[in-house]
Amino acid sequence: MSDKETREITLKGIGASPGICIGKAYLVDKAGVDVVKKYAIHESDLEKEKNRFRIAVKKAKDDLHALVENSHEDFREHADILETHVALLKDKMLYGKTIETIEKEGVNAEWALRKVVSDLQTLFRRMPDAYLRERAADVVHVSDPIMRNLMGADPANVKDIDKRVILVAADLSPAETSQIQLERIMGFVTDLGGMTSHTGIIARTLEIPAVLGLDDVTRRVQNEDLLVVDGTRGEMVIHPVEDTLVRFVRRRMAYEVRKATIMRGGHFPAQTLDGVTVQVMGNIELPEEVVSVRDHGGDGIGLYRTEFQYLSRPLFPSESELFEKYRDVVEVMAPQPVTIRTLDINGDKAIARHSETTEKNPALGLRGIRYCLKEADVFKTQIRAILRAAAFGNVRILFPMVSTYDEILEAKRMLDEAAESLDREGAKFDRNVAIGMMIEVPSVAIMADIMAKEVDFFSIGTNDLIQYTLAIDRGNRHVSHLYQPLHPAIIRMLRQVSDAARENGVGVFICGEMAGEPIHAPVLLGLGMTELSMNPQSIPSVKRMVRSVNTEDAREMITDILREATAEGVRRVLQAACGDLMRDP
Ligand code: PEP
Ligand code: MG
Numbered sequence: 001m002s003d004k005e006t007r008e009i010t011l012k013g014i015g016a017s018p019g020i021c022i023g024k025a026y027l028v029d030k031a032g033v034d035v036v037k038k039y040a041i042h043e044s045d046l047e048k049e050k051n052r053f054r055i056a057v058k059k060a061k062d063d064l065h066a067l068v069e070n071s072h073e074d075f076r077e078h079a080d081i082l083e084t085h086v087a088l089l090k091d092k093m094l095y096g097k098t099i100e101t102i103e104k105e106g107v108n109a110e111w112a113l114r115k116v117v118s119d120l121q122t123l124f125r126r127m128p129d130a131y132l133r134e135r136a137a138d139v140v141h142v143s144d145p146i147m148r149n150l151m152g153a154d155p156a157n158v159k160d161i162d163k164r165v166i167l168v169a170a171d172l173s174p175a176e177t178s179q180i181q182l183e184r185i186m187g188f189v190t191d192l193g194g195m196t197s198h199t200g201i202i203a204r205t206l207e208i209p210a211v212l213g214l215d216d217v218t219r220r221v222q223n224e225d226l227l228v229v230d231g232t233r234g235e236m237v238i239h240p241v242e243d244t245l246v247r248f249v250r251r252r253m254a255y256e257v258r259k260a261t262i263m264r265g266g267h268f269p270a271q272t273l274d275g276v277t278v279q280v281m282g283n284i285e286l287p288e289e290v291v292s293v294r295d296h297g298g299d300g301i302g303l304y305r306t307e308f309q310y311l312s313r314p315l316f317p318s319e320s321e322l323f324e325k326y327r328d329v330v331e332v333m334a335p336q337p338v339t340i341r342t343l344d345i346n347g348d349k350a351i352a353r354h355s356e357t358t359e360k361n362p363a364l365g366l367r368g369i370r371y372c373l374k375e376a377d378v379f380k381t382q383i384r385a386i387l388r389a390a391a392f393g394n395v396r397i398l399f400p401m402v403s404t405y406d407e408i409l410e411a412k413r414m415l416d417e418a419a420e421s422l423d424r425e426g427a428k429f430d431r432n433v434a435i436g437m438m439i440e441v442p443s444v445a446i447m448a449d450i451m452a453k454e455v456d457f458f459s460i461g462t463n464d465l466i467q468y469t470l471a472i473d474r475g476n477r478h479v480s481h482l483y484q485p486l487h488p489a490i491i492r493m494l495r496q497v498s499d500a501a502r503e504n505g506v507g508v509f510i511c512g513e514m515a516g517e518p519i520h521a522p523v524l525l526g527l528g529m530t531e532l533s534m535n536p537q538s539i540p541s542v543k544r545m546v547r548s549v550n551t552e553d554a555r556e557m558i559t560d561i562l563r564e565a566t567a568e569g570v571r572r573v574l575q576a577a578c579g580d581l582m583r584d585p
Pocket of ligand 2: 440461463464
């Protein structure tokens, strides 16, 4: 390696999960499939090249068959999707055309396949029939494994990580994250992503230091490089020299001591100076994270994101699989509440089974409750599992991405139907679950007084509410400076939702990442919220902040805040009112 490659480099990104780690890099290399080179094949080698392609297709076919064989028997009925893919592999348009292109143009198989797939996509997309348009996505799905076989790229290298490493990736989709053995990961660094991207959320939940949005870190880092990741400051160092390492080891010690001090207070109730008890709850994505919520002193699960069980698998989970997972969480937390949110797939949490990934604008597409109301069987399976788990503890059900009044009525009707079917079957279940809706689309925030008549509680999802209100893609680092939880428009919207909830006697909770920042607590309490849910590791520090707040003062502060025109102005008012509270312990 040259001097240049080993000199120390410091990079600044977004500190998405605090803490410091020092370790070796593991580069998630997706480039294998993306960078396809074109080269000429000599006429005498054309047959060999065509054979290389045939072998790659055969392997892809065998792998698909194995996937069908190994799938759980409950899912066999859905195996038709995979069978469609097998059929597509043999399809003349894909198979025949690629062979023809290799031969006619005298090019390598990878290039020929890439060209044929791209032509087919264009062709399908132009078709007026929606079904045929969707087949474009299937063509890409089936061509991916062939391409990987041709290029010798490892399809799921993240699955096989067998030592403690710092993961370096362009970006990680929830599907990829769900394949990683997260206990092996010391830290995350990525080119893309931000605070509220799913890599950020998972990293915080699992207390893995993360610096995201680094732009081109995958280009600068090589496998096995020594790295320092400081998620607290949003900084990372490649090839640290001795002095740098010493400095970061000291910082890491100071961080651990501070964290331990805060952690100790996690198990005491969060009561304000004037005696208001606030429920400080945890958000989880995976059932196993429930332990972390308990360890950090959470008063319950304020948000159980259930989509992860649907990702990275060809077929959806069965009712019994879902029920068992939910029951485990509910039993561990009982008698404290577990708020199970129904599927919020698509948007940024695209699934492999369907081809909605081809939506041009997935954040505004068939996401959350919209998807579930369309796929009634998928939705009913999940609701039945939730109602059955409810018999084992304290369950609340939460519907995501509601944007119209009809959607909530329809979701409730399906809940009734699910309960009736369980009743008819004589199954053990509990119908008396509290029903809530996420407030994360401006339309329902504005209509909160009407929506309040239909539910028992609101849970405000600020991650999306900010995205949709301020028109800021939550995962786009180019606009991350505009993603401001303290923007006056957001505060006013929270105020409106909170007032409507109080006037109608329904609960108003918050589960977006905004709730996990201790400095936001005085604002949220001033707005009248008494339940905050967040990544588990933030629970102790938010509880600590709650104990320093007087809700009367906080309400007065809100009056001042509501006069402000900018997020900066709001922050100034907050600083003036709570400056002392903002200092580290
Ligand atoms: C939110 O939007 O604030 C939220 C909690 O949901 P998610 O982050 O899963 O979209
Ligand atoms: Mg959301």
